[in-house]
Amino acid sequence: MAAASVGATTSRLLQPSHDHSPEFSPGGSSSSSSRAAEARPVPSCDGGAEDNVPDLDSPWAAAAEAESRLDEAAIAAAAAGLTLSAEDEAEAEEIRDNLQRQDDELMALEAIYGDDLVEFESRGGLRYFQIYIRYDLPDGAELCAKLSSLGENSKHGGCPDGGSEDHENKPDEFSYTSNFEYLPPLVLTCLLPKSYPSKDPPCFTLTAKWMDEHNVSQLCEMLDSIWAELQGQEVVYQWVEWIHNSSLSHLWFDGKIMLGQDDTPAPKVDMRAISRRVSLESVIPSMLSYCSKKHYQAFLEDLHMCMICLNQSTGSNFIKLPCQHLFCAKCMETLCRMHVKEGSVFQLVCPHAKCNASIPQHVLKQLLSEEEFERWDRLALEKALDSMADVVFCPKCVIGCVEDEDNTAQCPKCSFIFCSFCKELWHPGKQCLTPEQKIQHRKASGRMSEREMAQELLNIKELYKDVRLCPHCRMAISKTAGCNKMTCVSCGKYFCFRCGKPVSGYDHFKDCKLFEARDIAEWEREMDQIQIGNQIRAQQKPLGGILRCPKCGEKNFKDDEKYLFCWACRASYCQLCKRVVDNKRMKSEHWGSIECLGLDKF
Numbered sequence: 001m002a003a004a005s006v007g008a009t010t011s012r013l014l015q016p017s018h019d020h021s022p023e024f025s026p027g028g029s030s031s032s033s034s035r036a037a038e039a040r041p042v043p044s045c046d047g048g049a050e051d052n053v054p055d056l057d058s059p060w061a062a063a064a065e066a067e068s069r070l071d072e073a074a075i076a077a078a079a080a081g082l083t084l085s086a087e088d089e090a091e092a093e094e095i096r097d098n099l100q101r102q103d104d105e106l107m108a109l110e111a112i113y114g115d116d117l118v119e120f121e122s123r124g125g126l127r128y129f130q131i132y133i134r135y136d137l138p139d140g141a142e143l144c145a146k147l148s149s150l151g152e153n154s155k156h157g158g159c160p161d162g163g164s165e166d167h168e169n170k171p172d173e174f175s176y177t178s179n180f181e182y183l184p185p186l187v188l189t190c191l192l193p194k195s196y197p198s199k200d201p202p203c204f205t206l207t208a209k210w211m212d213e214h215n216v217s218q219l220c221e222m223l224d225s226i227w228a229e230l231q232g233q234e235v236v237y238q239w240v241e242w243i244h245n246s247s248l249s250h251l252w253f254d255g256k257i258m259l260g261q262d263d264t265p266a267p268k269v270d271m272r273a274i275s276r277r278v279s280l281e282s283v284i285p286s287m288l289s290y291c292s293k294k295h296y297q298a299f300l301e302d303l304h305m306c307m308i309c310l311n312q313s314t315g316s317n318f319i320k321l322p323c324q325h326l327f328c329a330k331c332m333e334t335l336c337r338m339h340v341k342e343g344s345v346f347q348l349v350c351p352h353a354k355c356n357a358s359i360p361q362h363v364l365k366q367l368l369s370e371e372e373f374e375r376w377d378r379l380a381l382e383k384a385l386d387s388m389a390d391v392v393f394c395p396k397c398v399i400g401c402v403e404d405e406d407n408t409a410q411c412p413k414c415s416f417i418f419c420s421f422c423k424e425l426w427h428p429g430k431q432c433l434t435p436e437q438k439i440q441h442r443k444a445s446g447r448m449s450e451r452e453m454a455q456e457l458l459n460i461k462e463l464y465k466d467v468r469l470c471p472h473c474r475m476a477i478s479k480t481a482g483c484n485k486m487t488c489v490s491c492g493k494y495f496c497f498r499c500g501k502p503v504s505g506y507d508h509f510k511d512c513k514l515f516e517a518r519d520i521a522e523w524e525r526e527m528d529q530i531q532i533g534n535q536i537r538a539q540q541k542p543l544g545g546i547l548r549c550p551k552c553g554e555k556n557f558k559d560d561e562k563y564l565f566c567w568a569c570r571a572s573y574c575q576l577c578k579r580v581v582d583n584k585r586m587k588s589e590h591w592g593s594i595e596c597l598g599l600d601k602f
Contacts, residue, residue, distance in 0.1 A: 056293055057132055057185055059209075059286065062274050066130070066189040066205040069271060075124065095194045102127055102192050105234045112237070127192040131236075133243050135183035136294075141248065143287075145176045145280045146260035176284060180257075182294035184210050184287060186219075186243055190236060197234050201227040204239075207274040210283050212259060215251050216273035219243065222250060259283075306331055308351060319367070323357035325350050332359075333367045340372050345379045347492045383491070395423040471495050471502050483514045549573065 106127065110117050119129040135141075187207040193200050204223070208216045223239050230238060252258055260280045276283055299315040306318070306328035313328060320326040331351075336359065339348050348364070350357045365373055385391045385400050392403050394411035395418060401409040403420040406428070410417045418425060422432035439456050466479045470488040472495070477486055484497040485506070494503050498512045506514070515523075547558050549566035550573055556566050563572045563581060574581050574590060581590050 056290055056297070057187075060184040060207070060290075061130070061132075061187050062207045062209060063130070063189075065274055066187070066207055069205050069274070070123070070128070070189065070191045070203055094198055098194055098196060098198050101197060101234060105197075105236060109236060109240075113240070123191065126194070127190075129190055131188045131190075131240055133186045133188060133240055135185070135244075135248070137181050137183070140179040140181045141183070141255065141257055143178055143180050143257040143259065145284055146258075147174055147176050147280055147284075176280075178284075178288070180287065180291050182291045183257075184208075184290050186247070188236075188240060188243065198232060201231075202236060205272045205274055206243075209274070209276050210259070210287055211275050213269065213273060213275040216275045217270040218251060219247055220270045220272045222247075308335075319363060321350050321357060321363070322360060323350050323352070323355050325352045325355055325357075327351060329367070332363075336364055336367045337372060340368060340376045340379070342489070343379055344489050344492070345376055346383055347489075348376075349492075392420040392423075394418065468495070468497055468500055471500055481519070483519075484509070484512065484516070485514065 106119065106129065109129075109131070110119075113131055116132040116134070117129060118132075119127075122128060189205045189207065191203040193203060196202055201224070204220075206216055206220055206223070208219075222242070226238055226242060227235050248257065249255070299320070302315055303312050304315055304318050304326060305312050306326075308327055308331040311328060315326075317329055318326045319329050319332045335351060336348060339345060348359045349355070350359065364376060368376060385393075390403050391400050392409050393399065394401055394409075394414065394416055396416050397411060397413050399411055399413045401411050403409040407420045408417060408426050408428075409420050419427060419432060424433065439453050467476050468479070468486070469475070470477055470491065470493065472488065472491050472493040475488055475491070477488055477497075479486060479497050485503060486495055486497045487493075488495065495501060496503050496508055496512050501508065503509075546555050547564050548555055549564070549569055551571070552566065552568050554566060554568040556564055558564065563574060565572045571580050572582055573579065579590075
């Protein structure tokens with residue numbers, strides 16, 4: 001009977017309100033929630049990739065409706081307090097004790113829930129606050145919504161206006177299923193009467209603007225049941241924890257959240273329940289937007305490791321590329337500036353080893369200065385034109401021109417007609433002149449002496465000795481050292497330096513040599529110098545000297561030029577590489593070998 005009387009009292013205080021919830025606006029906070037938005041502290045977020053990321057909860061609060069539904073309860077509770085007379089000392093003492101317990105409970109709730117608790121100005125001397133209860137589901141929850149092609153005309157759906165229930169007028173229904181890791185919050189709004197917690201429960205409303213009305217009513221009934229079990233105790237914390245941990249499983253046993261599935265109106269409407277008032281076709285996109293922004297907010301607040309510098313920092317200091325790889329902004333800025341400075345703009349790709357996704361333009365604009373971004377824009381255009389087979393540049397004014405089928409181009413600026421191969425004046429029916437022939441023509445015309453011609457020929461020969469044209473972008477690439485697998489600094493493609501063909505791996509070098517004979521000879525000469533240096537260092541201490549064991553550090557007499565036997569470890573060590581060499585055959589082969597010199601990895 002106690003539980004029944006509590007429910008009756010609450011129903012009497014919270015009569016149906018003549019003002020319904022304002023229409024839900026998914027794009028931002030409505031006027032009804034302006035007070036909650038002003039009272040509730042909002043954390044700051046950096047990054048700027050999403051707008052209004054901090055203020056995610058205000059569209060789901062319905063503060064004005066909750067306030068209007070609690071107004072009558074506040075008036076009734078204040079009137080009950082005024083009826084106390086001077087002779088009611090016992091009841092006055094009970095109220096003072098209740099107020100002290102309410103202060104302690106609010107202090108504990110604020111310590112537990114922090115910014116999720118919003119305390120408003122008292123109403124009629126009664127404490128008035130809201131708690132945002134969040135559903136963060138790491139494993140996700142499947143949500144299934146029953147939608148209709150014409151939308152809903154009422155809270156629970158139904159036939160279109162006009163009263164016709166013919167099959168032809170019924171909207172087509174279909175289901176939408178999605179997985180959510182973040183659900184919009186439930187908002188518990190409480191008004192604490194002076195008789196709480198000794199006699200009466202808190203007056204409350206429960207706001208879930210994405211749930212069906214009968215679901216929110218069930219939650220309100222469950223809160224009444226919890227109070228009936230804990231009557232006389234502080235109950236707000238138990239309410240919040242039960243909603244957070246058990247409300248979803250209480251409403252949907254199989255773990256699947258079902259919305260809009262029940263077309264029959266609820267037999268009993270709890271006026272403390274504030275549910276959705278618009279169609280699911282409007283609510284679902286807002287829920288998806290909320291989930292997406294919560295993901296971004298979590299990314300900004302979590303710690304991440306940059307795979308370039310291996311430092312950890314919050315997501316606000318990271319750049320997340322469209323390929324979902326992320327790196328700290330400092331490393332990305334250094335990388336982008338380096339490539340723009342060197343002109344290798346085609347290598348502005350994701351730094352991940354197995355990813356070649358391009359870095360988007362908006363990211364480059366964020367990382368580069370205005371001058372650097374203009375240089376990147378110019379270089380990118382030039383590289384793009386260079387990669388086009390039918391675009392050449394005028395040798396006089398460096399303007400891009402389109403060549404025709406005869407390999408002839410005309411500059412649109414200076415009208416110079418030239419050969420696209422040799423960049424000389426158009427010569428129909430004649431072969432292009434080689435560099436040597438051009439020099440001879442200049443000598444014949446008297447513009448160059450015999451000595452100048454010889455020097456120019458030597459320069460050309462030396463210039464082209466170690467230069468090849470990239471088969472992809474035709475950029476001249478010079479080889480200074482190393483193998484014949486070349487990387488173009490312009491387009492980043494690989495090609496063979498010997499034959500000039502594009503390559504992808506090393507299979508091509510079964511026919512072409514990977515190293516030239518002169519490179520191998522130079523490498524062997526360097527290895528000989530390294531070996532001689534190691535031998536000299538090993539022989540600096542004469543026989544009979546004292547050496548320390550590389551493992552245990554014990555002192556040992558040097559009785560061999562190549563190996564050291566430690567009396568403590570009972571093992572022999574190579575004096576060059578400090579490795580254990582116990583086998584006699586290994587001793588005869590190990591000293592000075594590739595493994596001993598540390599070149600086995602090469």
